[in-house]
Amino acid sequence: MSIDESTAAKVAKLARIKVEEDALPALAQEFNAVLGFIEQLNEVDVEGVEPMVSVTPMRLKRREDVVTDGDQQEKVLSNAPDAREGFFTVPKVVD
Amino acid sequence: MTDLTKLTLAGARDKLRAGDVTSVELTEAFLTAIDKADALNAFVHKTPELALERAKAADARIQAGDAPDMCGLPIGIKDLFCTKGVPSQAASRILEGFTPEYESTVSQKLEDAGAVMLGKLNMDEFAMGSSNETSVYGNAINPWRRGNDDADLTPGGSSGGSAAAVAADLCLAATGTDTGGSIRQPAAFTGITGIKPTYGRCSRWGVVAFASSLDQAGPMTKDVRDAAIMLEAMCGHDAKDSTSSELAVPNFEAMLTGDIKGKKIGIPKEYRMDGMPAEIEKLWAEGTEMLKAAGAEIVDISLPHTKYALPAYYVIAPAEASSNLARYDGVRYGHRATLGAGDGITEMYEKTRAEGFGHEVQRRVMVGTYVLSAGFYDAYYNRARRVRTLIKQDFENVFAQGIDAILTPATPSAAFGVGEMTDADPIQMYLNDVFTVTVNLAGLPGVSVPTGLNDQGLPLGLQLIGRPWEEGDLLNTAYALEQAAGFVAKPAQWW
Numbered sequence: 001m002s003i004d005e006s007t008a009a010k011v012a013k014l015a016r017i018k019v020e021e022d023a024l025p026a027l028a029q030e031f032n033a034v035l036g037f038i039e040q041l042n043e044v045d046v047e048g049v050e051p052m053v054s055v056t057p058m059r060l061k062r063r064e065d066v067v068t069d070g071d072q073q074e075k076v077l078s079n080a081p082d083a084r085e086g087f088f089t090v091p092k093v094v095d
Numbered sequence: 096m097t098d099l100t101k102l103t104l105a106g107a108r109d110k111l112r113a114g115d116v117t118s119v120e121l122t123e124a125f126l127t128a129i130d131k132a133d134a135l136n137a138f139v140h141k142t143p144e145l146a147l148e149r150a151k152a153a154d155a156r157i158q159a160g161d162a163p164d165m166c167g168l169p170i171g172i173k174d175l176f177c178t179k180g181v182p183s184q185a186a187s188r189i190l191e192g193f194t195p196e197y198e199s200t201v202s203q204k205l206e207d208a209g210a211v212m213l214g215k216l217n218m219d220e221f222a223m224g225s226s227n228e229t230s231v232y233g234n235a236i237n238p239w240r241r242g243n244d245d246a247d248l249t250p251g252g253s254s255g256g257s258a259a260a261v262a263a264d265l266c267l268a269a270t271g272t273d274t275g276g277s278i279r280q281p282a283a284f285t286g287i288t289g290i291k292p293t294y295g296r297c298s299r300w301g302v303v304a305f306a307s308s309l310d311q312a313g314p315m316t317k318d319v320r321d322a323a324i325m326l327e328a329m330c331g332h333d334a335k336d337s338t339s340s341e342l343a344v345p346n347f348e349a350m351l352t353g354d355i356k357g358k359k360i361g362i363p364k365e366y367r368m369d370g371m372p373a374e375i376e377k378l379w380a381e382g383t384e385m386l387k388a389a390g391a392e393i394v395d396i397s398l399p400h401t402k403y404a405l406p407a408y409y410v411i412a413p414a415e416a417s418s419n420l421a422r423y424d425g426v427r428y429g430h431r432a433t434l435g436a437g438d439g440i441t442e443m444y445e446k447t448r449a450e451g452f453g454h455e456v457q458r459r460v461m462v463g464t465y466v467l468s469a470g471f472y473d474a475y476y477n478r479a480r481r482v483r484t485l486i487k488q489d490f491e492n493v494f495a496q497g498i499d500a501i502l503t504p505a506t507p508s509a510a511f512g513v514g515e516m517t518d519a520d521p522i523q524m525y526l527n528d529v530f531t532v533t534v535n536l537a538g539l540p541g542v543s544v545p546t547g548l549n550d551q552g553l554p555l556g557l558q559l560i561g562r563p564w565e566e567g568d569l570l571n572t573a574y575a576l577e578q579a580a581g582f583v584a585k586p587a588q589w590w
Contacts, residue, residue: 003465015417015464016424017457018445027461033520034462038475040406044482051480052487055294055308055538056563060337075196081431088426091440 003031099124100264104168104321107267111157111167118157118167122150122211125169129213129265134590137260139174139232140182140215153209165328166209171260171269174215175222176202177301185303186230187220189451190429199301200333201270201312208328213266217256220453221420222277222305225527226516227255229455237285237510238263238586241551248510251281257315258285262586268316268325272302274309275408276531279543282315283505283556286545286584289315290322290570293563294538295340298333306415309535319544319574323347326566342564350567355575356390361498365401366530368507374549375504382502382546382557385579396498398489403482404533405525410466410479417463423451458521487537494562500572503530505543505556530558540566542573546580554584
């Protein structure tokens with residue numbers, strides 16, 4: 001499986017990372033190096049083996065579905081690059 | 096007067112309790128040492144005022160007589176831990192200016208125990224790297240050098256600043272985190288001790304996430320006793336991390352007897368890699384002999400899926416990273432790109448992430464995106480998780496045979512030079528973690544102990560891998576190895 005420039009561009013788009021056109025060949029090449037390394041996994045017989053979900057044999061704990069925290073609007077917004085009137089601000093999303 | 100910065104945690108603790116020194120004196124000695132060591136670029140956010148304030152409080156507590164072991168002891172905190180009111184950037188541009196409103200559970204526990212934070216430590220960006228060369232702060236530098244050669248060496252990574260700081264006596268100890276070897280490899284490169292505990296021992300809450308099913312925090316210290324003391328202070332159940340274990344945390348220090356008679360130590364044949372440097376083979380053979388001489392039984396074992404650990408890791412870790420790092424979108428915290436006229440929210444995301452993430456982080460996020468994308472999820476991600484099950488079973492099988500701990504090299508080489516791996520393909524850098532990554536995939540505790548120097552005078556370390564939740568027993572074996580090896584070398588001060 002080899003990755004071409006258009007696949008590299010598609011992956012960059014999915015990852016929401018802007019990659020300039022002229023950087024795509026090098027990126028595709030790097031992907032291929034990493035994926036070539038990963039291909040070794042095809043040598044392993046995994047028939048009937050369960051994919052690991054949790055490395056320690058423990059059930060995730062459950063708790064009552066109640067509010068445990070909140071009322072910290074100022075703290076939540078304190079690191080925002082742009083916050084106005086108690087909200088995060090982003091470029092216009094809907095026309 | 097002895098140089099206070101040369102003390103161990105245990106030594107400083109005892110001096111504090113005896114009233115021979117105060118925490119303020121200790122803290123001032125380290126603050127002076129840190130200011131002289133900018134060439135190492137280990138401390139990237141210094142917090143002297145906060146440190147002195149905490150030192151004063153610790154002195155009062157020690158006088159009152161209720162001081163825990165860590166009380167008054169100056170330490171460094173890896174930049175991956177969120178620290179309230181102190182910049183926490185994971186060495187990334189995308190978190191520039193981020194000052195958390197909360198404290199990570201591990202650093203909070205250390206603070207509650209009275210430890211004095213001196214500042215934040217350099218690391219690879221988002222803990223992705225094995226040389227501390229992907230940091231937005233620039234490279235951290237290893238205090239060790241090859242003989243009289245003044246070329247800068249890397250301290251390893253990702254906890255490179257932590258390793259450099261402890262090795263150079265800029266703090267008594269430091270926190271690290273380990274996703275594929277990021278505590279143990281830099282510890283080996285700098286002649287210090289580092290332990291990654293069992294997955295679930297330390298809370299991950301407030302630690303910037305890289306690969307959540309692999310990440311664990313741990314201490315990086317000058318010796319095994321210190322690792323035991325600091326690990327105990329860092330561990331324990333936390334309701335804020337659903338994978339945090341409820342098991343009681345033992346007194347690890349009390350378990351250091353040095354008696355390992357009758358313990359079965361496994362030597363895995365698959366770790367004898369093709370092209371392994373002779374100095375690593377020799378170190379491993381010597382370590383094996385030391386444990387044998389201490390009364391352990393040496394058993395040849397097989398961990399047949401070892402070869403597939405790194406490729407499985409380079410599916411699973413990027414996959415989890417691509418998901419975890421999706422939160423850096425320029426909306427809630429950190430960097431946001433300057434937008435052009437007509438740019439919408441998608442352009443904001445794409446430009447922000449292109450500017451904010453370094454090259455290695457971008458590559459891993461995109462590899463993770465690819466292996467999780469429609470049509471490839473089964474072929475890559477699910478297959479890697481199946482292989483992970485087999486890797487864990489390999490360990491379960493040898494532990495079921497009665498093996499108490501497994502001895503391996505910690506790294507395939509001594510520390511390498513800054514820039515030496517720049518032109519290599521990424522796989523060459525990934526191979527640094529070949530002996531450590533299996534332990535993360537299986538969720539086991541692993542400790543790196545310095546046991547020798549190579550012929551260029553650089554430290555080398557061995558790794559011991561233990562049974563899950565048996566860090567105490569593992570540290571005791573490490574203690575026996577440490578005593579037999581008698582490693583006392585320190586880097587000559589040039590900075």
